[in-house]
Amino acid sequence: MSLENGKQLMLGNKAVARGLYEAGVCFISSYPGTPSTEVTEEAAKYDEIYCEWAPNEKVAMESAFGASLAGRRAFCAQKHVGLNVAADPLYTMSYTGVNAGLVIVVADDAGMHSSQNEQDSRHHAIAAKVPMLEPSDSKEALEFTKLAYELSEKYDTPVLLKMCTRVAHSQSIVETGERNVPDKPYEKNIAKYVMMPGNAKKRHPIVEQRTKDLISYAENCPLNRVEMGDTKIGIITCSTSYQYVKEVFGDSVSVLKLGMTNPLPENLIKDFASKVDQLFVVEELDPIIENHVKSLGVKVTGKELLPIVDEFSQTLIANAFGKETATSYSLTEEIPNRPPVMCAGCPHRGLFYTLKKNNCTVLGDIGCYTLGAVPPLGAIEMTLCMGASIGALHGFNKVRGSESEHKTVAVIGDSTFMHSGMTGLANVAYNQSNSTIVIVDNSITGMTGHQQNPTTGYNIKGDPAGKIDLEALCKAMGFERVRVVDPYNLEECEKVLKEELAADAPSVIISRRPCALLKYVKHNPPLNVNKDKCIGCKSCMRIGCPAISMKDGKATIDATLCVGCNVCSQLCPKKAFE
Amino acid sequence: METKNIMIVGVGGQGSLLASKLLGHLLLSEGYDVKVSEVHGMSQRGGSVVTYVRYGDKVYSPVIDKGEADYIVSFEALEAARWLPFLKKDGQIVTNTQQIDPMPVITGAAQYPEKLVDKLKATGAKVDALDCLSLAEQAGSAKAVNIVLLGRLSHYFDLPEDAWMKSLEANVPSKFLEMNKKAFELGKNYSEN
Numbered sequence: 001m002s003l004e005n006g007k008q009l010m011l012g013n014k015a016v017a018r019g020l021y022e023a024g025v026c027f028i029s030s031y032p033g034t035p036s037t038e039v040t041e042e043a044a045k046y047d048e049i050y051c052e053w054a055p056n057e058k059v060a061m062e063s064a065f066g067a068s069l070a071g072r073r074a075f076c077a078q079k080h081v082g083l084n085v086a087a088d089p090l091y092t093m094s095y096t097g098v099n100a101g102l103v104i105v106v107a108d109d110a111g112m113h114s115s116q117n118e119q120d121s122r123h124h125a126i127a128a129k130v131p132m133l134e135p136s137d138s139k140e141a142l143e144f145t146k147l148a149y150e151l152s153e154k155y156d157t158p159v160l161l162k163m164c165t166r167v168a169h170s171q172s173i174v175e176t177g178e179r180n181v182p183d184k185p186y187e188k189n190i191a192k193y194v195m196m197p198g199n200a201k202k203r204h205p206i207v208e209q210r211t212k213d214l215i216s217y218a219e220n221c222p223l224n225r226v227e228m229g230d231t232k233i234g235i236i237t238c239s240t241s242y243q244y245v246k247e248v249f250g251d252s253v254s255v256l257k258l259g260m261t262n263p264l265p266e267n268l269i270k271d272f273a274s275k276v277d278q279l280f281v282v283e284e285l286d287p288i289i290e291n292h293v294k295s296l297g298v299k300v301t302g303k304e305l306l307p308i309v310d311e312f313s314q315t316l317i318a319n320a321f322g323k324e325t326a327t328s329y330s331l332t333e334e335i336p337n338r339p340p341v342m343c344a345g346c347p348h349r350g351l352f353y354t355l356k357k358n359n360c361t362v363l364g365d366i367g368c369y370t371l372g373a374v375p376p377l378g379a380i381e382m383t384l385c386m387g388a389s390i391g392a393l394h395g396f397n398k399v400r401g402s403e404s405e406h407k408t409v410a411v412i413g414d415s416t417f418m419h420s421g422m423t424g425l426a427n428v429a430y431n432q433s434n435s436t437i438v439i440v441d442n443s444i445t446g447m448t449g450h451q452q453n454p455t456t457g458y459n460i461k462g463d464p465a466g467k468i469d470l471e472a473l474c475k476a477m478g479f480e481r482v483r484v485v486d487p488y489n490l491e492e493c494e495k496v497l498k499e500e501l502a503a504d505a506p507s508v509i510i511s512r513r514p515c516a517l518l519k520y521v522k523h524n525p526p527l528n529v530n531k532d533k534c535i536g537c538k539s540c541m542r543i544g545c546p547a548i549s550m551k552d553g554k555a556t557i558d559a560t561l562c563v564g565c566n567v568c569s570q571l572c573p574k575k576a577f578e
Numbered sequence: 579m580e581t582k583n584i585m586i587v588g589v590g591g592q593g594s595l596l597a598s599k600l601l602g603h604l605l606l607s608e609g610y611d612v613k614v615s616e617v618h619g620m621s622q623r624g625g626s627v628v629t630y631v632r633y634g635d636k637v638y639s640p641v642i643d644k645g646e647a648d649y650i651v652s653f654e655a656l657e658a659a660r661w662l663p664f665l666k667k668d669g670q671i672v673t674n675t676q677q678i679d680p681m682p683v684i685t686g687a688a689q690y691p692e693k694l695v696d697k698l699k700a701t702g703a704k705v706d707a708l709d710c711l712s713l714a715e716q717a718g719s720a721k722a723v724n725i726v727l728l729g730r731l732s733h734y735f736d737l738p739e740d741a742w743m744k745s746l747e748a749n750v751p752s753k754f755l756e757m758n759k760k761a762f763e764l765g766k767n768y769s770e771n
Binding site: 244 | 590591602611624626682685686688691720
């Protein structure tokens with residue numbers, strides 16, 4: 001939305017995308033992950049930028065590196081755990097440096113709104129020895145993105161731009177500018193770009209010198225700013241924590257706001273510390289700034305006062321500093337939780353019901369189907385990281401043998417399988433564990449909001465693209481037993497599951513049906529419960545469908561939610577669903 | 579002007595996004611600094627969702643904390659109750675009376691509290707409850723629940739009707755504009771009698 005004066009209210013991630021456009025970025029490759037996904041989705045709306053979804057973050061980052069090497073500004077984005085996957089290229093790209101500018105978004109999720117851990121990505125910036133910028137709102141997200149490209153080219157380094165959920169998914173006011181596309185020729189430079197030991201040894205001192213140069217830059221750069229107020233209290237802060245500090249204190253304390261959190265300045269901090277009576281660091285998650293300040297011999301209070309877990313808020317900071325906080329109203333009534341659930345008509349439901357009914361031990365993976373761990377299905381017993389289900393199943397079966405082989409399965413989605421399940425499958429085929437892997441193929445990357453992937457046949461813009469045939473792939477990897485089932489058909493699902501668990505050979509079951517929320521999926525008319533037939537046995541309640549509930553001892557269907565998948569009617573002993 | 583806080587709460591999939599988009603447009607047009615904070619990802623799957631809208635001369639934090647909301651606009655009664663502790667003293671709740679059972683209630687592990695709106699009122703909070711679904715259907719579409727709620731919210735705002743209409747025009751497809759205008763009016767002029 002835009003006003004006549006050019007001011008716009010813009011999502012943080014969209015502001016990064018706008019910054020990419022204005023910085024003249026030509027190539028973007030990413031793997032989706034909340035809260036980073038919209039950066040790439042929004043950038044794909046600019047015809048001038050080539051955008052793609054890569055199978056995983058490592059491939060995305062390597063592709064972006066290639067584009068930078070070729071002389072065009074390039075970009076990739078991922079969530080915090082995605083950067084673990086891409087850490088391998090990142091750490092050595094620090095040595096090679098770049099040709100055209102290369103900027104990498106990593107989006108942290110303090111509070112774990114949609115993640116499996118709460119890691120602090122600043123550790124990666126320190127370990128890889130690359131600069132990291134941290135915007136605190138949409139305006140900075142746009143400005144810092146453009147500045148990151150200048151720094152990348154000036155200091156010959158990839159630059160990390162760290163977002164967090166509250167910056168990525170908040171809208172605030174930005175002002176936009178024009179696009180300007182720089183172009184650098186590609187020049188062969190073996191000593192710089194071929195990282196074999198002899199060359200890498202010569203690059204490492206260059207990296208160390210670059211860090212020193214960047215520290216000098218940090219001492220006096222527009223990214224780091226001092227806002228002097230009353231000098232009794234001085235607060236060093238960054239990212240969204242800055243906004244909370246200002247919300248609580250306004251201009252009544254002195255603030256050193258760090259927009260670049262790696263490398264950190266030294267003299268700027270010492271100078272600021274010398275001007276205030278008491279120094280504090282307010283930073284979410286790990287005490288990275290705090291430890292740096294302490295390493296300078298400066299007395300500071302940080303994690304003694306503020307938690308190391310979860311995200312912050314203005315109230316949390318006000319409480320920590322002994323300020324009064326608001327009162328409100330309270331109910332004595334217990335309010336039932338409303339956890340996320342599989343949607344009505346979700347194809348995963350029938351599969352998880354079958355796995356539970358057959359007392360399977362299910363090692364799960366990352367996606368909507370992780371909700372298979374939630375009651376009443378409660379079928380999943382392990383979820384770790386992208387692709388881990390298959391590797392874990394292999395190890396589990398190797399040590400437990402036939403005791404587990406005939407009841408334990410890995411469940412992994414189509415996109416997650418493409419991301420990092422294929423290598424696990426190669427290991428099962430190669431080292432021969434009698435494992436049963438279920439690929440839940442809903443023909444889309446679901447949880448992050450419907451992104452295409454290599455199995456869907458479409459690219460990021462929805463145009464036809466290459467399509468990987470899962471059956472042929474599994475067979476080519478050496479799996480002789482590859483079965484395809486429709487998870488809406490419970491009888492078929494159970495029959496195939498039993499056969500594959502019983503078999504003394506590794507097998508893949510592809511549970512295939514598109515996500516019920518996809519626009520092209522045609523729904524059946526909603527079902528009705530015949531109240532005369534329903535005996536209130538609650539058999540249909542075992543699948544945890546949000547469209548079914550019990551009213552006056554009888555099952556009832558919410559017609560606005562039901563998509564007529566018929567899974568419930570297969571459970572009804574009285575055929576009451578019509 | 580001190581920063582004002584509006585929370586929009588509901589159940590994932592109910593369409594609170596349009597409501598926050600429209601409010602953001604309106605408040606920006608009126609010359610305020612504005613921040614809107616949303617929830618994406620896992621919690622959207624039928625879970626409890628919240629959007630924060632903050633406006634004033636200068637807005638810092640993107641989130642609203644306990645006891646800070648001037649208005650809570652709720653798409654569902656249980657969600658109004660869940661977020662009650664976020665209401666400022668003398669703040670206003672505008673809630674749809676619709677009841678959507680959460681999974682623990684569906685499975686029988688928990689009970690949906692009875693007479694929830696009365697209990698909310700008994701806490702001393704100012705509660706304006708209306709059956710937005712019926713009013714939306716009366717306007718022509720069950721999907722217009724969000725616009726009915728905004729119409730009701732506008733009743734408490736000192737902003738010209740014209741500004742609301744301009745934001746409506748800018749954010750809904752023209753073929754649904756008349757229906758949405760009707761939904762807005764039905765919400766705005768609703769009275770309990």
